[in-house]
Amino acid sequence: MRFGFDIDDTLINLREHAFHIYNKKLNQNVSLEIFRELKTLEIHEAFGLDKEQGSQMWNSLLEEVYFTDCPAFEGAIEFVNKLVQDGHEVFYITSRPAKYCPNTRDWVVQKGFPVINSHFYCGMQDHEKIKIIKELQLDYYFDDKPAVLETLSDVPTKVFVKDQSYNQHVNIPRVKSWVDFKF
Numbered sequence: 473m474r475f476g477f478d479i480d481d482t483l484i485n486l487r488e489h490a491f492h493i494y495n496k497k498l499n500q501n502v503s504l505e506i507f508r509e510l511k512t513l514e515i516h517e518a519f520g521l522d523k524e525q526g527s528q529m530w531n532s533l534l535e536e537v538y539f540t541d542c543p544a545f546e547g548a549i550e551f552v553n554k555l556v557q558d559g560h561e562v563f564y565i566t567s568r569p570a571k572y573c574p575n576t577r578d579w580v581v582q583k584g585f586p587v588i589n590s591h592f593y594c595g596m597q598d599h600e601k602i603k604i605i606k607e608l609q610l611d612y613y614f615d616d617k618p619a620v621l622e623t624l625s626d627v628p629t630k631v632f633v634k635d636q637s638y639n640q641h642v643n644i645p646r647v648k649s650w651v652d653f654k655f
């Protein structure tokens with residue numbers, strides 16, 4: 473079988489990692505409870521920032537958010553490695569900006585995810601993921617982002633949403649945890 477994965481907030485807990493960095497940089501102490509109730513993918517609201525301040529903050533901290541010690545979700549590294557051991561093919565499809573792609577691939581490898589270079593797709597827009605998913609003829613694809621998932625309603629690929637506070641309205645099968653997920 474051919475499996476495709478988004479990376480940020482599907483396999484790794486990037487948004488929460490960014491949340492901790494924001495707290496430090498802004499000298500705030502916003503609680504995880506507030507963070508976990510956010511209904512937006514963007515996290516600036518929790519810090520009292522408007523959209524523009526939020527995107528400035530995000531862009532100024534992007535390298536720190538991407539390339540420090542962001543944890544994988546529990547069980548994610550083991551899950552993907554087990555797929556490869558069982559003879560499946562694994563593809564990564566991330567819309568991180570193109571200039572960060574080589575470092576992102578290295579970071580994902582260092583983290584312990586199994587990566588074949590030609591199976592690492594990076595730098596596309598959210599709405600362009602569907603083209604890659606179709607071309608690769610994936611059997612399964614996993615993502616967290618409503619804007620991406622909404623484009624995938626007509627693909628033959630079996631699509632799963634990684635459970636997050638901001639995607640509760642998405643009505644497709646959910647991965648609550650990688651530890652006990654069965655496909």
Ligand SMILES: [Mg+2]
Pocket residue numbers: 478479480481482615616617
């Ligand atoms: Mg994502």
